[in-house]
Amino acid sequence: xxxxxxxxxxxxxxxxxxxxxxxxxxxxxxxxxxxxxxxxxxxxxxxxxxxxxxxxxxxxxxxxxxxxxxxxxxxxxxxxxxxxxxxxxxxxxxxxxxxxxxxxxxxxxxxxxxxxxxxxxxxxxxxxxxxxxxxxxxxxxxxxxxxxxxxxxxxxxxxxxxxxxxxxxxxxxxxxxxxxxxxxxxxxxxxxxxxxxxxxxxxxxxxxxxxxxxxxxxxxxxxxxxxxxxxxxxxxxxxxxxxxxxxxxxxxxxxxxxxxxxxxxxxxxxxxxxxxxxxxxxxxxxxxxxxxxxxxxxxxxxxxxxxxxxxxxxxxxxxxxxxxxxxxxxxxxxxxxxxxxxxxxxxxxxxxxxxxxxxxxxxxxxxxxxxxxxxxxxxxxxxxxxxxxxxxxxxxxxxxxxxxxxxxxxxxxxxxxxxxxxxxxxxxxxxxxxxxxxxxxxxxxxxxxxxxxxxxxxxxxxxxxxxxxxxxxxxxxxxxxxxxxxxxxxxxxxxxxxxxxxxxxxxxxxxxxxxxxxxxxxxxxxxxxxxxxxx
Numbered sequence: 093x094x095x096x097x098x099x100x101x102x103x104x105x106x107x108x109x110x111x112x113x114x115x116x117x118x119x120x121x122x123x124x125x126x127x128x129x130x131x132x133x134x135x136x137x138x139x140x141x142x143x144x145x146x147x148x149x150x151x152x153x154x155x156x157x158x159x160x161x162x163x164x165x166x167x168x169x170x171x172x173x174x175x176x177x178x179x180x181x182x183x184x185x186x187x188x189x190x191x192x193x194x195x196x197x198x199x200x201x202x203x204x205x206x207x208x209x210x211x212x213x214x215x216x217x218x219x220x221x222x223x224x225x226x227x228x229x230x231x232x233x234x235x236x237x238x239x240x241x242x243x244x245x246x247x248x249x250x251x252x253x254x255x256x257x258x259x260x261x262x263x264x265x266x267x268x269x270x271x272x273x274x275x276x277x278x279x280x281x282x283x284x285x286x287x288x289x290x291x292x293x294x295x296x297x298x299x300x301x302x303x304x305x306x307x308x309x310x311x312x313x314x315x316x317x318x319x320x321x322x323x324x325x326x327x328x329x330x331x332x333x334x335x336x337x338x339x340x341x342x343x344x345x346x347x348x349x350x351x352x353x354x355x356x357x358x359x360x361x362x363x364x365x366x367x368x369x370x371x372x373x374x375x376x377x378x379x380x381x382x383x384x385x386x387x388x389x390x391x392x393x394x395x396x397x398x399x400x401x402x403x404x405x406x407x408x409x410x411x412x413x414x415x416x417x418x419x420x421x422x423x424x425x426x427x428x429x430x431x432x433x434x435x436x437x438x439x440x441x442x443x444x445x446x447x448x449x450x451x452x453x454x455x456x457x458x459x460x461x462x463x464x465x466x467x468x469x470x471x472x473x474x475x476x477x478x479x480x481x482x483x484x485x486x487x488x489x490x491x492x493x494x495x496x497x498x499x500x501x502x503x504x505x506x507x508x509x510x511x512x513x514x515x516x517x518x519x520x521x522x523x524x525x526x527x528x529x530x531x532x533x534x535x536x537x538x539x540x541x542x543x544x545x546x547x548x549x550x551x552x553x554x555x556x557x558x559x560x561x562x563x564x565x566x567x568x569x570x571x572x573x574x575x576x577x578x579x580x581x582x583x584x585x586x587x588x589x590x591x592x593x594x595x596x597x598x599x600x601x602x603x604x605x606x607x608x609x610x611x612x613x614x615x616x617x618x619x620x621x622x623x624x625x626x627x
Contacts, residue, residue: 100128100377100378101126101377101378101379102125102126102127102128102377102378102379102380103120103125103126103127103379103380103381103615104116104117104120104125104126104127104128104379104380104381104382104383104611104615105127105128105129105130105362105364105377105379105381105382105383106127106128106129106130106382106383106384106385106589107130107352107355107364107382107383107384107385107386107394108129108130108131108132108138108352108384108385108386108590109129109130109131109133109136109137109138109336109346109348109385110136110137110138110139110140110332110385110590111137111138111140111331111332111335111599111601111604112138112385112589112590112591112596112600112601112602112603112604112607113129113131113136113138113383113385113589113590113604114129114136114137114332114335114336114338114339114346114604115167115171115335115589115601115604115605115608116383116385116589116604116605116607116608116611117129117339117342117344117346118171118335118338118339118342118344119170119171119604119605119608119609119612120344120608120611120612121339121342121343121344122170122171122342123608123612125611125612125615126343127339127343127344127345128344128345128347128377128379129339129344129345129346129347130347130350130351130352130364130366130377131346131347131348131349131350132349132350132351132352132554133348133349134348134349134369135348136332136336136346136348137328137329137332137333137336138332138385138553139156139157139549139553139555139560140154140156140157140328140329140331140332140599141154141155141156141328141329141332142154142155142326142327142328142329142330142475143155143329145412145542146414146532146534146538146540146542147534147535147536147538148534148535148536149414149480149532149534149535149540150476150477150479150480151414151475151476151477151480151485151487151540152326152327152329152475152476153327153412153414153468153475153487153489154324154327154328154329154468154475154489155328155412156328156410156544156549156552156553157328157560157599158328158466158468158489158491159321159322159323159324159466159599160177160321160322160323160324160328160331160599161312161315161316161319161320161321161322161598161599162241162311162314162315162316162597162598162599162600162602163177163315163331163599163600163601164238164241164242164316164600164601164602164605165316166242167242167601167602167605170605171335171338172338173331173334173335173338174334174337175324175325175330175331175334176324176325176326177322177323177324177325178322178323178325178471178472179201179320179322179323180320180321180322180323180433180434180466180471181200181201181430181433181434182198182199182200182201182430182431182433182434183199183200183201183434183435184197184198184199184285184434184435184436184437185197185198185199185426185430185431185432185434185435185436185437186281186284186285186436186437186440187421187422187423187431187436187437187438187522188213188281188441190213194421194422194423194424194522195212195213195423195425196209196213196421196423196426196431196522197209197210197213197281197282197285198426198430198431199285199434200430206220206223207220210223210282213279213281214279214282218278219277219278219279219282222276222277222282223277223282225276226272226276226277226286227313227319229257229259229260229263230260230264230313230314230319231317231318231319232255232257232260233255233257233260233264233310233313233314234313234314234315234316234317234318234319235317236254236255236256237251237254237255237310237314237568238314238315238316238317239317240254240568241568241595241600241602242602242605242606244576244577245568245569245570245571245574245575245576245577245578245594245595246569246570247569247570248567248569248570250569251567251568251569252265264306264309264310265303265306265310265567268298268299268300268301268303268305268306269287269290269298269303269305269306269309270287270297270298270299270305271299273286273287273298273442274298280441280442280443281441281442283441283442284437284440284441284442284443284444284445285437285440287305287440287442287445288437288440288445288462288464288493289308289309289312289313290305290306290308290309290312291305291308291445291493291494292308292312292408292491292493293308293406293407293408293559293560293561294308294404294407294561294565295404295405295407295449295452295453295494295496296308296449297445297446297449298442298445298446304404304564304565307564307565307566307567308565310567310568311565311597311598315598321435323468323471323472324472325472325474326472326474326475327468327472327475328599331599335601349368349369349370350366350367350368350369351366351367351369352364352365352366352394353365353366353367353374353394354394354395354396355382355384355391355394355395355586356395357382357395357583357585357586359583359584359585360380360584360585361378361379361380361585362378362379362380362381362382362585362586363376363377363378363379364376364377364378364379364382379585380585380614380615381585381586381587381611381614381615382585382586382587383587383588383589383607383608383611384581384586384587384588384589384590385589385590385604386554386562386590386592387403387554387555387556387559387562387563387590387591387592388400388403388562388563388588388592389402389403389556389563390554390556391581391586391588391592395583395586397582400563402556402557403556403557403559403562403563403564404557404559404561404563404564405496405497405498405546405557405558405559406496406497406546406549406550406555406557406558406559406560407452407493407494407495407496407497407546408491408492408493408495408546408558408560409461409463409490409491409492409495409508409511409512409515409543409544409545410489410490410491410492410543410544410549411463411488411489411490411491411492411512411515411541411542411543411544412487412488412489412490412541412542413487413488413489413490413527413531413540413541414485414486414487414488414531414532414540414541415485415486415487415488415527415530415531415532415540416483416484416485416530416531416532417484417485417486417530418432418467418486418530419523419524419525419526419527419529419530420523420524420525421522421523421524422522422523422524423522424524429470432465432466432467432470432486432488433466433467433470433471434466435464435465435466436464436465436466437462437464438462438463438464438465438515438518438519438522439460439461439462439463439518440462440463440464440493444460444462445462445493445494447459447460448460448461448462448493448494449494451494452494452495452496452499455498455499456499457495457499457507457510457511457514458494458495458514459514460514460518461492461493461494461495461511461514461515461518462492462493462494462518463490463491463492463493463515463518463519464490464491464493465488465489465490465491465519466488466489467486467487467488467489468487468489469481469485469486469487470486475487485532488527490515490519492511492515495511495545495546496546497545497546497547497550497557497558499511500545500546500547501547504545504547504548507545508543508545508548511543511545512541512543516528545558546558546559560591560597561591561592561596561597561598562590562591562592562596562597563591563592565596565597566578566594566595568594568595571594574593574594575610576610576613577606577607577609577610578593578594578595578603578606579593579594579603579606579607579610580610584614585614587607587610587611588603588607589603589604589606589607589608590603590604591603593606593607
């Protein structure tokens with residue numbers, strides 16, 4: 093394979109056009125720097141994309157990532173993003189059977205309705221009062237921690253002082269989260285609803301002494317300083333399209349179908365080698381700064397260095413569905429349009445989550461796979477074609493827990509099918525009609541449902557082990573070797589701008605912005621006169 097010498101030079105070359113790479117590109121270009129983004133796939137967006145997965149059906153679904161919580165308003169305003177996020181009126185609904193009767197817990201933004209739902213489920217106000225107290229504590233922490241995500245990393249002591257509540261610090265940063273959950277709540281179902289935020293994409297349990305559940309929980313409850321999870325109007329692709337538009341408008345060059353194969357650096361200047369899809373040979377571009385929107389393991393490969401410890405494996409099942417109608421519930425007192433408007437919890441009682449973890453850790457699929465579901469189109473019908481809206485079609489997005497990548501290693505396709513069947517059976521147990529009876533069929537007569545395992549995500553998106561966070565999450569304070577902004581590597585002019593950075597994970601743009609800030613500090617002075625050509 094032929095390799096050309098570097099003839100083009102940029103202030104910054106960004107490896108990977110996922111949402112964080114696009115954020116970094118937009119900030120750097122707006123600061124007057126010459127910027128090149130190289131993306132392996134034929135489109136930008138990474139995991140934050142929309143797609144029409146069903147043949148002949150005009151439904152543009154958020155294929156991988158699907159809700160937004162951690163994106164700071166500051167980034168939206170700084171980059172002038174044309175983006176609308178809508179609140180969900182319902183936070184969650186969890187079906188249950190009590191005394192042989194189908195019922196459920198509806199957590200609504202109307203506190204009176206939520207109080208009544210708790211009383212209906214548990215028979216008193218005790219759990220509702222505990223709920224208010226517990227989430228008052230997380231709200232206090234969110235209001236103080238979230239603004240720090242776009243600031244230089246605080247030290248551990250500085251963040252603790254900023255929170256200013258020793259009990260909250262102890263509960264979330266020092267002791268396994270299960271202790272706080274069990275101290276606050278007595279109802280198994282309520283405990284499970286709380287714990288789920290600690291397990292999204294994270295294979296662990298309530299009393300894990302490593303506190304990985306605490307770190308996952310923290311990132312799920314601090315978004316926007318409120319913990320709200322919002323719906324991107326137009327789907328997740330609308331967000332990344334807006335970011336790409338902002339980067340290009342500022343002068344960044346974004347090129348798709350270019351796979352980076354190597355990075356060489358002396359700490360001051362770097363060369364980035366890439367190949368074009370379908371073409372022979374490789375090309376080289378020079379950069380003063382290289383920002384890598386890929387996992388730390390992938391960065392090590394590009395640098396020709398020994399890989400870090402294997403990333404924690406992904407542990408989720410992602411399912412997209414298109415329905416002719418929302419299914420009726422066994423809980424006749426709850427409208428499906430409310431139940432599915434927020435997060436619909438399935439098999440996520442506290443005991444069920446513990447059982448599922450133990451079974452999966454022992455190498456078996458959970459007998460009752462836990463999952464959570466929501467209907468994007470109830471909040472945002474624009475993702476459906478006008479004809480589908482008129483006919484009352486709806487989407488369902490399902491995210492399954494406690495299904496680590498290792499379970500799929502011997503036969504991904506067969507295990508995926510088995511898991512999907514048992515996951516939908518758990519949902520059907522709370523429905524008055526099977527979900528299969530509600531599915532639309534595509535132009536080829538196939539049901540409109542697709543499922544992605546961790547190994548599918550590894551293949552499609554190069555996420556190590558299908559880990560949606562690239563690696564273990566960190567607490568959002570200074571970590572050894574991470575530098576002032578949490579994006580440093582072992583090379584002065586190579587930065588992590590993806591989920592593997594400190595304060596990475598989720599659709600936030602935070603590591604992209606922070607890497608841009610670190611790069612601008614290193615570049616200093618006026619931008620150079622660089623050739624922006626690309627062969």
